[in-house]
Amino acid sequence: MRRTYLGEFEEIVLLMVAVLDGEAYGVTISQEIEQSMGRLVAFGTVHNTLIRLEEKGFVRSELGGATAQRGGRRKRLFRITALGSRAIQDIQQVRAELWKQIPSHTLELGKL
Amino acid sequence: MKNPTVPPRWAQRLFTWLHPEETREEVGGDLDELYDYWYARSGRLQATLRYVLNVFSVLPPFVRRRRRTQQYSGSSNLSMTMISNYFKVARRNLAKNKMYSFINITGLATGMAVAMLIGLWLYDELSFNKSFQNHTRVARVMQTQNLGGMILTHHEVPAPMGKELRLSYGGYFRHIVSSTTEESHILSFKDTKFNKPGRFMEPGITEMLSLDMISGSRAGLSDPASVLLSESAALSLFGSADAVNQVLKIDNELAVKVTGVYRDLPHNTTFAKTAFIAPWELFITRVAYGSKNKDQWNNNFTEVFVQLADRAELTSVSYAIAPARLNKLTGTDRDTKARVFLHPMDQWHLYSNWEEGFNTGGRIQYVWLFGIVGAFVLMLACINFMNLSTARSEKRALEVGVRKAVGSLRGQLVGQFFSESFLVVFIAFVIAIGLAQLAIPYFNNMADKKMAILWGNPVFWALALAFCVFTGLLAGSYPAFYLSSFKAVNVLKGTFRAGRLAYIPRQVLVVVQFTVSVTLIIGTVMVFRQIHYTKDRPVGYDRTGLVMIDMPTLDINNHFEPFRNELLETGAIVDVTKTTTPLTEKRNNETGFSWRGKDMNRDRPFVTFGVTEEFGKTVGWKVKQGRDFSRQYSTDKLAVILNEEAVRFMGLENPVGETVKWGDQPLHVVGVVEGMVMESPYEPVQHAIYYIAPWPARVVTMRLRPGMSAPDALAKVEKVFRKYAPAVPFDYRFLDQEYDAKFRAEERIGKLAGSFTVLAVFISCLGLFGLASFVAAQRTREIGVRKVLGASVWSVWTLLSRDFALLVIVAMIIASPVAYYILTSWLQKYEYHTGLPWSVFVWTGVGALAITLLTVSFQSLKAALMNPVKSLRTD
Numbered sequence: 001m002r003r004t005y006l007g008e009f010e011e012i013v014l015l016m017v018a019v020l021d022g023e024a025y026g027v028t029i030s031q032e033i034e035q036s037m038g039r040l041v042a043f044g045t046v047h048n049t050l051i052r053l054e055e056k057g058f059v060r061s062e063l064g065g066a067t068a069q070r071g072g073r074r075k076r077l078f079r080i081t082a083l084g085s086r087a088i089q090d091i092q093q094v095r096a097e098l099w100k101q102i103p104s105h106t107l108e109l110g111k112l
Numbered sequence: 113m114k115n116p117t118v119p120p121r122w123a124q125r126l127f128t129w130l131h132p133e134e135t136r137e138e139v140g141g142d143l144d145e146l147y148d149y150w151y152a153r154s155g156r157l158q159a160t161l162r163y164v165l166n167v168f169s170v171l172p173p174f175v176r177r178r179r180r181t182q183q184y185s186g187s188s189n190l191s192m193t194m195i196s197n198y199f200k201v202a203r204r205n206l207a208k209n210k211m212y213s214f215i216n217i218t219g220l221a222t223g224m225a226v227a228m229l230i231g232l233w234l235y236d237e238l239s240f241n242k243s244f245q246n247h248t249r250v251a252r253v254m255q256t257q258n259l260g261g262m263i264l265t266h267h268e269v270p271a272p273m274g275k276e277l278r279l280s281y282g283g284y285f286r287h288i289v290s291s292t293t294e295e296s297h298i299l300s301f302k303d304t305k306f307n308k309p310g311r312f313m314e315p316g317i318t319e320m321l322s323l324d325m326i327s328g329s330r331a332g333l334s335d336p337a338s339v340l341l342s343e344s345a346a347l348s349l350f351g352s353a354d355a356v357n358q359v360l361k362i363d364n365e366l367a368v369k370v371t372g373v374y375r376d377l378p379h380n381t382t383f384a385k386t387a388f389i390a391p392w393e394l395f396i397t398r399v400a401y402g403s404k405n406k407d408q409w410n411n412n413f414t415e416v417f418v419q420l421a422d423r424a425e426l427t428s429v430s431y432a433i434a435p436a437r438l439n440k441l442t443g444t445d446r447d448t449k450a451r452v453f454l455h456p457m458d459q460w461h462l463y464s465n466w467e468e469g470f471n472t473g474g475r476i477q478y479v480w481l482f483g484i485v486g487a488f489v490l491m492l493a494c495i496n497f498m499n500l501s502t503a504r505s506e507k508r509a510l511e512v513g514v515r516k517a518v519g520s521l522r523g524q525l526v527g528q529f530f531s532e533s534f535l536v537v538f539i540a541f542v543i544a545i546g547l548a549q550l551a552i553p554y555f556n557n558m559a560d561k562k563m564a565i566l567w568g569n570p571v572f573w574a575l576a577l578a579f580c581v582f583t584g585l586l587a588g589s590y591p592a593f594y595l596s597s598f599k600a601v602n603v604l605k606g607t608f609r610a611g612r613l614a615y616i617p618r619q620v621l622v623v624v625q626f627t628v629s630v631t632l633i634i635g636t637v638m639v640f641r642q643i644h645y646t647k648d649r650p651v652g653y654d655r656t657g658l659v660m661i662d663m664p665t666l667d668i669n670n671h672f673e674p675f676r677n678e679l680l681e682t683g684a685i686v687d688v689t690k691t692t693t694p695l696t697e698k699r700n701n702e703t704g705f706s707w708r709g710k711d712m713n714r715d716r717p718f719v720t721f722g723v724t725e726e727f728g729k730t731v732g733w734k735v736k737q738g739r740d741f742s743r744q745y746s747t748d749k750l751a752v753i754l755n756e757e758a759v760r761f762m763g764l765e766n767p768v769g770e771t772v773k774w775g776d777q778p779l780h781v782v783g784v785v786e787g788m789v790m791e792s793p794y795e796p797v798q799h800a801i802y803y804i805a806p807w808p809a810r811v812v813t814m815r816l817r818p819g820m821s822a823p824d825a826l827a828k829v830e831k832v833f834r835k836y837a838p839a840v841p842f843d844y845r846f847l848d849q850e851y852d853a854k855f856r857a858e859e860r861i862g863k864l865a866g867s868f869t870v871l872a873v874f875i876s877c878l879g880l881f882g883l884a885s886f887v888a889a890q891r892t893r894e895i896g897v898r899k900v901l902g903a904s905v906w907s908v909w910t911l912l913s914r915d916f917a918l919l920v921i922v923a924m925i926i927a928s929p930v931a932y933y934i935l936t937s938w939l940q941k942y943e944y945h946t947g948l949p950w951s952v953f954v955w956t957g958v959g960a961l962a963i964t965l966l967t968v969s970f971q972s973l974k975a976a977l978m979n980p981v982k983s984l985r986t987d
Contacts, residue, residue, distance in 0.1 A: 026142035031149065043146065044169025047139060048176040055179065063138065069148060073141035 006058075006087055012037070013049045014088055017059050018080045025075040026050070050078060058084030117156065119147045119163045130171045134178045139170055194524065198531035205532060209504065215882040216500050217540045219875045220583070223493020224544035226871050229555050230486030231575070232548075232563045236380055237479050240461035243378045245322045246419055249286075251426060251454035253277070253416035255437060256469040258449045259703065260716030265466030268293065268412040269437065269452065271396065271405050274314065276436055277416065284429045287316030287419040290392050292402075298664050298840060299388060301349050301360040305841050307662070308345055310362075310388035312395035312402070320419045321383065324375040328356045332371025336393040339368040345387035346373045362390060363664045364839040366398055379562040382460055409440040418454065430454040478861065485865070488628045489872050490579075495621045496879035497587040501533060502618060503886040505591035512595050513603030525596035533588030537580050558863050560856075619919055622883070625876045626923030626960065627930070632869040634931040634956050638948065639862040642939065643855055645946035651851075652755075652788035652797070653695075654732035657686075657816040658847035659826070660694055667837035669808045672724070678832045679814065684825040687730040688814035692722035692805050695731065695813060696850045698790045698798065705801070706773045707762055718758065719790065719798050722805025728753075728785070730815050738768035738783030741804060749804050752779045755787040758799035772801070779803065793854055794942040813847075822846075877967045880916060884968040888912060888975035895975050896983035905976045912972035913965055920964045924957045 006014065016032050017024040030046050033039055053059045060081050063074040080088075118124075124140075131139060143166060150159035168174070206213040241247050254267045274290030282288075291313040299308050317323075318330035318340070332338050339360065346355040355370045362368060368390060377383045395402040405411050420429060430453045437450040451469075464474040512525060549565055556563055566572040668675050669690065676688050693699040701717035725748065727733075728740040736756060741748050752772060759767045770781045787797030816825040830842050888895075895908055932948065939945040 026139065027145045027149070030146065042169035043139075043143065043166040044171075044174050047135070047142075047170055048174075051135075051176045051178050066141075070141035070145055073137045073144075075141060076135070076138040 006091065009045070010049055010053060011088065011091060013046065014053060014058055014080065014084055017053075017078045018085065018088065022077065022079060024078045027075075029078075050076075053084070054078075057081060058087055117148070117151050117159075119144065120160055123164050123167045126171070127167050132172070132175060132177050135175075143167065143170070194527070195531070198528045199535060201528060202532035202535045206536070211885065212500055212504055212882060213536070215878050216497055216536055217543065219496040219878040220493045220537065220540035221543035221547060222871055223490050223496075223875055224540060224579070225547035225551065226868060227486045227490040227579075228544060228548040228565075228576075229551060230482050230489075230868070231572075232552075232565070233555075233559060233561065234479055234483055234486075235566070236561050236563050237462065237475065240380045241382055241457050243381060244320075244457070246320060247457050249420045250320055250457040251418050251420065251430075252457070252460065253418060253433075253452055254455045255412070255450055255452045256466075258447070260714050262716060263469040265469055266412070267415055267455070269414055269416055270409045270412055270440075271402070271414045272407050272409060272440075273414060273437065273452070274392075274416045276440065277418070277433065281429075281433050281436065284421055284424045284432065285418045286421045287320045287417075289314040289316045289320060289417045291317070291415045291417060292392075292395060293413065293415055294386060296662060296664070297388075298363050299345065299349060299360055300364060300839060301358060304349055305839065306345075306348055307664075307841050307843050308387035309385050310390065311386055312390045312392050312399075314392045316419070317389060317417065318374075320417060321377070323372075326373045326375055327354065328370070328372025330372065333389060333391055335369070335371055336391050336397070337366075337368050338371040338391060340372045340374055340389045341370055342376050342387045343373055344376050346370070362388075365665075366390070366394060368394070382457075409437065410445050426454055426456055482864070482868075485632065485868050488632075489868060489875065492625050492628060492872055492875045492879075494583055494586060495625050496875060496882070497533075497536070497583065498590065499618050499621055499879055500882045500886075501587050502590045503883060505529070505595050508591070509595060509598055509603045512598050513600045516598075516600035517604065522596050526592045529592035529595065530584065530588040533591075534580075534584040537584040537587070541576065541580050558867070559860060618883070622880065622916075622919045623923045623926070625879060626920050626964075627927045629869070629873050629876045630924050630927035630956060630960050631931045631934075632865070632872050633960065634927070634952060635935060636862065636865045636869045637952055637956060638935050638939070638946075639858065639865055641952070642942065642946050643858050643862055646793045646858075646942075646944060647855060649789065649793055649944060650786075651793075652733060652786045654815075655848040655851055657818060657822075658695070658731065659814055659816060659829075660845045660847055660850070661812045661833070661843065662694075663690075663810045663812055663837065663840060665837060665840055666808055666810075667840065668812060668833075669810060671836055675832065675836050676726070678835075679829060682828040682832060684817055684820060684828040686815040686817055687726045688812060689724045689727040689730040690805075690809040691724075691727065691811045691813055692720075692807075692809045694811050694850075695788075695847060696790060696854070698800075704775050707764070707770060709763060711763070714761075716761070716799075719800040721800055721802045722807070722809050723802055724804065724809070727802065727813075730813060731788075732815075733788060734786040736784045736786055738781070740783060741802075747780075748782065749806070750777075750779050751782040751804065753783045753785055753802040754781055755785050755797065755800045755802075757787045757797050758801060759784055761799040774803075793851070794944050796943050873963065877963060880964060880967045881971065884912070884916065884971040887915075888971045892975065892978070892983045895978070896980040899976075899980040900984070905973070908976035909969065909972050912975060913968045916964055916968045917961060920961055921957075924953075924960060928953050928957075 012033065013029060016029045020028055020032065026043065026046060029050070030041060030043055033041055033046070050059065050061075054061055058081060059078045061076050061078045064077055066072050066074045127140060127143070128136065143163065146166065147159050147163045150162050244250065252267050253269055253273060254265060255269055256263050256265045258264075271290065274288050277285065278288050291311045294309050294311050296307045296309050299306050299310075313333075315331070315333040318333055323330055323340070326343055328340070333340055339362070341349070341355055349355070349360065350358060355373050358370050359367055360370065377386065396406040397403060405413065420426060434451045434453060436452045438446065438448075441448070441450065459471075462474055462476040462479060463471050465472045515525060515528075545565070552563060552565065555561075663669065672690060679685050679688050698719040698721075700720045702720045703715050703717045705718055723741070725741040725743045728735065733740075735753075738753075741751060741753065745751070754762075754767055762772075764770055764781075767781050767784050771778050772781060773779070785802075787800070789797055790800075814829070816822060816829075826844065829844075833840075833842055891912070895903075895911075898908060898911075931953075935948055939948065
């Protein structure tokens with residue numbers, strides 16, 4: 001059983017944090033979603049989702065890496081927590097189970 | 113590529129203005145970075161458009177706020193370091209303001225000590241008789257009788273009552289114990305003899321009271337020639353030797369064997385003084401009075417104690433046995449409508465007053481009174497504590513500001529102020545226990561108790577703890593919650609001023625304090641006034657030098673003539689008489705008199721008093737009409753003297769020469785005397801008849817020769833006494849002391865109330881003193897300026913004292929009607945009582961005002977006399 005409900009977009013953001021491995025912050029996450037999924041997302045949505053994920057304990061964050069480009073302001077860098085990685089693994093597993101149970105002809109029919 | 117391009121300024125400003133502060137830094141940076149990215153990818157227009165859109169997406173209400181998490185981790189309010197710091201600061205504050213601390217702690221400790229003592233007193237009163245295991249099941253048989261239109265209630269019943277209850281109502285009871293009233297008897301063993309109070313009782317009493325036998329057994333009382341001794345009685349008679357099986361004599365005639373020794377019954381029980389218990393059987397077989405009256409239904413002199421059977425319920429049993437006596441009465445005796453009922457043991461002590469057949473309370477009123485006084489004194493102390501801590505805490509506003517500026521949280525300030533008040537309360541409590549321990553011997557002496565601090569009683573500690581916590585919270589709450597709410601900036605800028613509203617609660621509290629104090633003062637003054645008034649009451653005879661000796665045996669009664677002559681020869685006495693009852697009691701109330709013109713509906717019992725011819729000369733009564741008894745008239749053996757009240761009651765116009773019939777015996781009235789106060793000095797004198805006793809009179813009363821020292825005279829008397837009554841202990845009582853003893857209860861109340869009042873006033877004044885010094889300190893500069901402008905010391909003194917005087921006057925205005933109301937109803941209880949003059953109120957008021965001004969003046973004069981140069985330079 002999953003401990004916390006994870007919304008679809010939350011799951012994507014969480015996955016992005018995991019993918020970016022230490023380089024995840026607002027900008028990189030937005031760009032990555034745009035590039036790899038072709039979805040245009042408002043920055044506020046990403047921002048809110050990150051805050052929500054942190055409240056749920058799936059990611060943690062710290063401030064760091066101020067650059068001139070940012071006007072000397074620091075980034076908030078996100079990392080996935082053990083709870084977070086467990087959550088996405090759970091999701092993955094449940095999906096794999098379900099995939100296995102799909103009778104082969106259903107998918108073939110779908111292809112038609 | 114350096115960054116020449118910037119997002120639109122207005123959007124940036126909008127962002128800074130509206131985006132939540134917590135995430136402004138990172139989000140702002142992210143947006144700028146994204147703008148660059150979009151600019152590089154899609155050009156300026158696209159970038160600006162997307163930037164603006166995205167700015168809106170992070171503005172409220174769309175944006176989610178980031179919660180501050182773990183920002184102050186590690187600085188919990190309850191960490192050990194913090195708590196020890198609180199107490200360190202509290203200690204330093206106490207040490208810095210020595211006077212305030214002293215006043216605070218002293219006041220609170222005094223209040224607590226008083227409350228503790230009163231609490232112990234209440235505990236003692238309320239636990240009276242509760243040490244008996246069966247106390248909830250034991251009761252006393254009482255009866256009401258209708259005598260001449262008046263309903264009398266008393267616990268004396270006829271001797272056969274116990275037997276009758278056993279025969280007809282036995283199922284209701286587990287034990288029924290008939291008993292004589294507690295009277296002094298001579299116990300003698302060989303040459304040692306003592307007068308000891310004791311009772312003749314049925315054997316069930318040993319189980320009823322669960323007597324703790326040191327030696328012998330409870331069953332020992334079943335032997336009709338036995339006696340049980342209390343431990344202390346056994347010790348005085350037999351010393352360390354074993355008392356059991358020794359044979360001693362009661363009143364020199366009844367030989368009894370000691371069959372058991374029981375541990376003395378606790379001080380706060382009805383039977384505390386009972387030194388011996390002899391069998392009831394012995395009384396009704398071998399004692400003349402007992403055997404004569406054992407089946408008499410119209411002589412009430414016995415007490416009956418019962419223990420209810422397991423399933424019996426007191427009120428229903430009480431109802432069931434109501435006619436137990438009436439059923440046995442015949443003829444006119446039935447007019448008394450005698451009704452018996454049960455009075456439970458738990459109520460004997462506190463509910464002992466009866467009026468018209470109904471219980472009207474008793475000592476329970478004093479329990480309430482002192483409970484209230486204790487609560488008030490405690491309240492006074494709390495008020496002090498609160499007033500001083502609030503007054504002082506305004507000074508500490510600056511400290512609050514600094515603490516907040518360096519990052520103190522509100523919770524921490526609350527903790528700090530509370531720990532301070534708790535420290536003070538705790539110190540005060542320790543001192544209070546010490547004070548109570550020191551005061552307890554005096555208090556016991558004053559209250560006639562044997563109390564001790566209940567060190568081992570968890571309830572006592574729980575109460576003490578609850579009180580400490582309560583006071584600590586109460587006194588600490590104002591500074592804790594009010595002061596900690598200040599804005600650091602305001603306080604540090606000095607713009608903070610406690611408004612006028614801050615003073616009002618304090619003034620109200622001072623008024624409350626003085627209302628209580630003034631009421632207590634007036635109350636105490638009136639208690640003493642009443643005692644004094646009653647003591648000065650004319651008693652109808654002369655008390656000085658009168659000595660009484662109880663004579664349980666007939667030795668002197670039978671040889672009274674030679675005894676009197678020999679005493680007169682010694683020159684030690686003026687005269688001697690013997691009477692049936694002590695002069696200070698009215699033991700015999702009798703009906704059955706008739707005279708010419710008697711109103712048959714008003715047959716109230718007369719006090720009867722058997723005397724000898726010398727009685728008048730000995731006690732010095734005042735003959736108003738006719739003459740005194742005299743040996744010259746042989747007919748005087750059948751003469752009576754009435755008191756003025758009796759003449760009024762009987763409605764005789766010329767009493768002298770009238771004939772009064774006592775039963776069938778005609779007696780002629782030879783004189784009328786002024787009424788003599790006998791039993792209670794607070795009650796009106798009852799109608800009484802004095803007759804020459806044809807039967808044994810066992811109280812010897814004599815007047816010592818004036819001018820001779822009492823010990824010398826008594827030594828001579830004793831010699832004669834020993835000759836005639838060698839077996840009776842020479843225990844004499846001075847009549848004036850006996851009379852004074854009648855004021856003991858009221859004096860005790862007066863003294864207790866007096867000392868509590870003094871303490872209450874002291875506590876109030878302490879508080880006032882502290883407040884005055886606070887006000888004076890606060891107005892130092894104002895006074896300096898006033899003095900520079902030419903104000904005199906007098907005007908400064910008035911300025912500072914006026915406010916306080918006003919408060920006390922308000923308090924007096926509130927207190928006077930309250931005190932008037934309470935005291936009028938208190939005085940109504942005494943038939944012979946003083947008035948409530950307005951001068952008492954005025955003088956109390958003047959006194960309270962004077963005390964207030966004295967207290968305040970110390971501070972106000974100090975402030976007024978201060979050199980303005982100094983006070984203006986203070987900062």
